[in-house]
Amino acid sequence: MGLPINAAPEKWQTPCTRCPLRGLAHFRPFTPSELEFVSTFKIGELAVERGATILVEGAHCAHIYTVLTGLGFRYKLLDDGRRQIMNYIFPGDLIGLQGILMGEMEHSVEALGPVTLCVFERSKLARLFENHVSLAYDLTWIAAREERVLDEHLLSIGRRSALERTAYLLSYIHQRATTVGAITDARRVIPITQLHLADTLGLSLVHTNKTLRKLAERNLIRWRDGGYEVLDAPGLLSLSNWEGLKETARPFI
Amino acid sequence: MGLPINAAPEKWQTPCTRCPLRGLAHFRPFTPSELEFVSTFKIGELAVERGATILVEGAHCAHIYTVLTGLGFRYKLLDDGRRQIMNYIFPGDLIGLQGILMGEMEHSVEALGPVTLCVFERSKLARLFENHVSLAYDLTWIAAREERVLDEHLLSIGRRSALERTAYLLSYIHQRATTVGAITDARRVIPITQLHLADTLGLSLVHTNKTLRKLAERNLIRWRDGGYEVLDAPGLLSLSNWEGLKETARPFI
DNA sequence: CGGTGGGTTGACCAAATTCAATTGGAGTGG
DNA sequence: CCACTCCAATTGAATTTGGTCAACCCACCG
Numbered sequence A, B: 001m002g003l004p005i006n007a008a009p010e011k012w013q014t015p016c017t018r019c020p021l022r023g024l025a026h027f028r029p030f031t032p033s034e035l036e037f038v039s040t041f042k043i044g045e046l047a048v049e050r051g052a053t054i055l056v057e058g059a060h061c062a063h064i065y066t067v068l069t070g071l072g073f074r075y076k077l078l079d080d081g082r083r084q085i086m087n088y089i090f091p092g093d094l095i096g097l098q099g100i101l102m103g104e105m106e107h108s109v110e111a112l113g114p115v116t117l118c119v120f121e122r123s124k125l126a127r128l129f130e131n132h133v134s135l136a137y138d139l140t141w142i143a144a145r146e147e148r149v150l151d152e153h154l155l156s157i158g159r160r161s162a163l164e165r166t167a168y169l170l171s172y173i174h175q176r177a178t179t180v181g182a183i184t185d186a187r188r189v190i191p192i193t194q195l196h197l198a199d200t201l202g203l204s205l206v207h208t209n210k211t212l213r214k215l216a217e218r219n220l221i222r223w224r225d226g227g228y229e230v231l232d233a234p235g236l237l238s239l240s241n242w243e244g245l246k247e248t249a250r251p252f253i
Numbered sequence C: 001c002g003g004t005g006g007g008t009t010g011a012c013c014a015a016a017t018t019c020a021a022t023t024g025g026a027g028t029g030g
Numbered sequence D: 001c002c003a004c005t006c007c008a009a010t011t012g013a014a015t016t017t018g019g020t021c022a023a024c025c026c027a028c029c030g
Helices: A032-041 A097-102 A122-131 A133-159 A161-181 A193-201 A205-217 A232-241 B034-041 B096-100 B122-131 B133-160 B163-180 B194-199 B205-217 B232-242
Strands: A042-049 A053-055 A065-067 A072-077 A081-087 A108-111 A113-119 A221-225 A227-230 B041-048 B053-055 B063-067 B072-077 B082-089 B108-111 B115-121 B221-223 B229-230
Touching: A032 A042, A032 A122, A032 A133, A032 A221, A032 B034, A042 A065, A065 A072, A065 A097, A065 A122, A065 B096, A072 B133, A081 A133, A097 A133, A108 B108, A113 A122, A122 B082, A122 B133, A133 A161, A133 B072, A133 B082, A133 B122, A133 B133, A133 B194, A161 A193, A161 A205, A161 A227, A161 A232, A161 B096, A161 B205, A193 A205, A193 B194, A205 A221, B034 B041, B034 B122, B034 B133, B041 B063, B063 B096, B063 B163, B072 B194, B082 B194, B096 B108, B096 B133, B115 B122, B122 B205, B133 B163, B163 B194, B163 B205, B163 B232, B205 B221
Parallel strands: none
Antiparallel strands: A042 A113, A053 A108, A065 A113, A072 A081, A072 A108, A221 A227, B041 B115, B053 B108, B063 B115, B072 B082, B072 B108, B221 B229
16 A cells, blocks of 8 residues: 655664564564564554554555554455444554465454554565574464464354453453553553444444443443543453463564 | 374385376466475375264374375364364365464364374474465465364354255265365265264254255255255355355365 | 534333244154 | 164244443543
8 A cells, every 4th residue: 555654774763673572571582683673574663543543455566564653453344334343453463474374365454452562574584484494483482372262262253152252351451452462551541432342243333332241340441531441351361151262482583 | 192103114005106186177286396395294194084083172282183095174162062073174185283373282183984094293393484385375375264264164153044054064075075176086975974964063963964855855856866966056156155166276294 | 502412311112032832854762 | 673762853832132322420621
């Protein structure tokens, strides 16, 4: 897409050598050679506002991105406007891999709040596979992990009750946001709309609202300031009938 | 798992050089060097009966498999027995990649009918990434394609009505089975149970039955001989509000 | 100060589940 | 060959869950 990119390296806020994500225990460290390659792989940085469409269904894109800061979501639409959110996107997540490997994008990506992204160039992907086996392996790992997450979402939408399903989703987002340091602020609120949750859960907005209310009445969450705060993470998790995220050191690019 | 494997190469029914799948237009051809590597990667063949569990949730497995003949499905269970089928498996599909990359399996795989599989050894996967860039790329492609299919399933379960959703699933299975030559028999029946469909659709068995009946009344499908036959593929597709599979030449290993 | 985007609520309706049988074919033991 | 059992498909109610409609509230913003 024709999104504006800050192309001059000196203008980047964050060169790969000082990547803030690399410091988190959650991500696996890079070797010097990997770091050097990734530095050349990255061709720019992109900052978008809340509500911006980062990737759009049907497009052929020349780039893939890694989220540096902010949250987003991946979704598909039906002709009549029905929307299904497939998954949420957190710092360290790679987006656009599907599009780059298989041509046309089959989903869109939108920013939940202000988002900054590292931009990587498609044409250098071949070099990655040729010269950096460990990164090629990581790429496969990343794709397999997304598959695993989608499996759990599918189980949730297909077989969990509205209450379990909502508890699962809130737990999932909360866990991911926590491990990646995305809710370090004092308020600990995850900025999201009930319509987003509804479109993820496969429920109507009204029913989602009523279900959230039940969770709040049980003192598991609190809704405020345009998002939700988790009051009782173990309680939420046990209600959801889910085991929680198991990852330790995760690769990223 | 401790499944029996025919380990002696001379006992294999089908060496890679005479792989029956390679002849189908649907799969991309191999270079001689790729073919040679795959021949050493394959360490055996496995034949299982209908209902057999090929991979089980929670296991750590040393192998991955490619389906040679037959159909199967991938599923997860909740503690109380609720089952969600995530996807179906056709000849040429790779199974167990998640488990081999990330340790423990988080889903199970079961045979819908008699299935034969090629067995590949985990320990040789590193060599694949190191020496066969094109195959490493294919592996990533395969993982990304599964992700794409799961996206569509999620859209289906989350946002399509029971009738649309059922039409979608029947179309999807029919298309996949067709491109891979799995329903060449005169009866053209896809052997599957209504319970399987229900557990894929996120619907109850009773409601699935009634929905299938509606599709049959519209002369889109016919239920018989322990499976369904598609009478009007375009009609089914248009009812489903889905664009259909777009793949041309697909890699496989 | 009116408009807009979220969130909330109650009443009513539609979709889907559960319960409870029933049918029919395939396989089994006598 | 027949009675018996099991599995899969069906069917009709009764019931529950979730969806739709229609307000209304409230904070924020130009």
